[in-house]
Amino acid sequence: MNTASTTAANDDPHGHGSESEHVRITVNAQYVVMPDKHATGAEIKQAAISAGVPIQPDFVLSEVRPNGEQKIVPDEKKLSLKDGDEFWAIPGDDNS
Numbered sequence: 784m785n786t787a788s789t790t791a792a793n794d795d796p797h798g799h800g801s802e803s804e805h806v807r808i809t810v811n812a813q814y815v816v817m818p819d820k821h822a823t824g825a826e827i828k829q830a831a832i833s834a835g836v837p838i839q840p841d842f843v844l845s846e847v848r849p850n851g852e853q854k855i856v857p858d859e860k861k862l863s864l865k866d867g868d869e870f871w872a873i874p875g876d877d878n879s
Contacts, residue, residue: 808868810836810844817864825858828872842872 806817810831817830824844831838845853846862847869856862856870 806864806868807866808864808870810834810870810872811838820864821861822864823859823861824856827856827862827864827870828858831870831872836872838872839874841875843875844870844872846870 804820806820808815808817808827810827813831813834813836815827815831815834815836817827822830825840828838828840828842828844832840844856844858846856847853853871
């Protein structure tokens with residue numbers, strides 16, 4: 784019965800379980816927990832939608848850089864995420 788020690792090891796926040804590392808980011812100033820530290824622009828938008836952020840899959844996603852500049856993230860672009868990363872998603876063709 785080694786189940787308890789296995790569970791404790793999996794729950795250890797300082798363990799080596801980088802495969803299941805959750806990352807907390809913000810999209811349009813709302814917290815979104817990503818299941819992994821690597822995600823595409825499309826995956827970030829989908830996670831945000833699932834978390835209740837009022838955006839659509841066709842919105843344009845931008846990463847907010849430390850200097851305040853924004854860089855567009857294409858849907859197919861894979862990013863390395865870290866806690867605190869900030870993104871904005873806005874409608875792509877705002878012709879109003």
